[in-house]
Amino acid sequence: MSERLPNLFIVGAAKSGTTSMYQYLCSHKDIYESSRKEPRFLAKEAFLKLPINDIEIKKVIKTKEEYAQLYKGATNEKYILDGSVFTMFFDSAVKKIKEIAKSYKVIVILRNPVDRFISHYKMAYLGKQIDGSIEQFVNNPICGMGISSLELGLYYHQVKRLYDILGKDNVKVIIFDDLKEDVQKVLISTYKFLDIENTITELDSKIHFKNPGMSRMRIIHSIYMNNKVVQAIKKLFINTKIYNIKKYIHKIIYKKLSVSPEIYDYLYQYYIEDIVKLEKLLNVNLDRWRIKHE
Numbered sequence: 644m645s646e647r648l649p650n651l652f653i654v655g656a657a658k659s660g661t662t663s664m665y666q667y668l669c670s671h672k673d674i675y676e677s678s679r680k681e682p683r684f685l686a687k688e689a690f691l692k693l694p695i696n697d698i699e700i701k702k703v704i705k706t707k708e709e710y711a712q713l714y715k716g717a718t719n720e721k722y723i724l725d726g727s728v729f730t731m732f733f734d735s736a737v738k739k740i741k742e743i744a745k746s747y748k749v750i751v752i753l754r755n756p757v758d759r760f761i762s763h764y765k766m767a768y769l770g771k772q773i774d775g776s777i778e779q780f781v782n783n784p785i786c787g788m789g790i791s792s793l794e795l796g797l798y799y800h801q802v803k804r805l806y807d808i809l810g811k812d813n814v815k816v817i818i819f820d821d822l823k824e825d826v827q828k829v830l831i832s833t834y835k836f837l838d839i840e841n842t843i844t845e846l847d848s849k850i851h852f853k854n855p856g857m858s859r860m861r862i863i864h865s866i867y868m869n870n871k872v873v874q875a876i877k878k879l880f881i882n883t884k885i886y887n888i889k890k891y892i893h894k895i896i897y898k899k900l901s902v903s904p905e906i907y908d909y910l911y912q913y914y915i916e917d918i919v920k921l922e923k924l925l926n927v928n929l930d931r932w933r934i935k936h937e
Contacts, residue, residue: 649723653668653726653749655752656751656801657729657763660754667826671834685725698787731805752819759795761777815832
């Protein structure tokens with residue numbers, strides 16, 4: 644069989660439920676995915692011009708041959724899935740979609756940009772990409788990827804770029820709040836967008852929208868999230884009642900991040916103009932993004 648490359652892309656936004664959506668779509672018989680959610684091949688030129696750290700550089704697939712190798716097991720599936728969430732941030736990466744696929748579908752998930760920024764801070768801190776407070780991160784919002792986390796939440800131009808380059812009919816925009824509130828409804832709508840059979844089965848095991856918070860000790864978080872033995876134990880009990888003790892473990896390991904009213908005010912003022920323009924572009928009401936919550 645001839646080489647097949649992705650024609651379905653989850654392009655962003657980071658920290659907006661894209662991993663859950665990726666896992667849901669991966670379970671469909673008409674969708675093929677690699678074991679690597681984010682090859683980042685489409686954005687490689689843009690990434691390599693940024694102050695990206697060595698760990699993140701190693702995650703970037705740099706040749707078309709390596710990229711194709713990720714999907715060599717694809718057979719007759721309708722879609723080949725790439726879940727690289729920073730694609731929508733770069734003009735050159737979006738244009739590359741048209742270069743590798745004659746026809747394509749693109750999925751975007753947009754989260755309240757204030758919540759997204761705070762979640763990104765937690766991830767960067769727990770991953771030891773940054774060491775400072777959230778106040779310091781607001782003043783210098785660059786972490787391991789070399790991208791401004793504040794700018795990642797300016798969605799209007801990113802979505803407009805997708806519409807202008809790829810065609811509005813090929814782009815599905817999902818609001819994170821809707822995905823969190825009714826996964827089944829959003830999935831049914833997504834399957835319709837992709838013109839594939841509605842095959843919703845077990846949903847609970849894939850949901851991981853809730854951020855555990857700030858680790859009391861980052862080394863404990865690293866063991867809990869990355870240790871192979873711990874991961875194997877979690878998978879063993881994932882669909883059993885024993886797995887429910889996870890919430891109690893989280894209470895021991897994590898604490899709630901305290902964000903000052905001043906930081907919230909700054910972030911909401913930073914994003915409000917972009918939110919207004921995005922509402923008009925999408926023809927949706929985003930009043931819920933104007934309420935201070937996390």
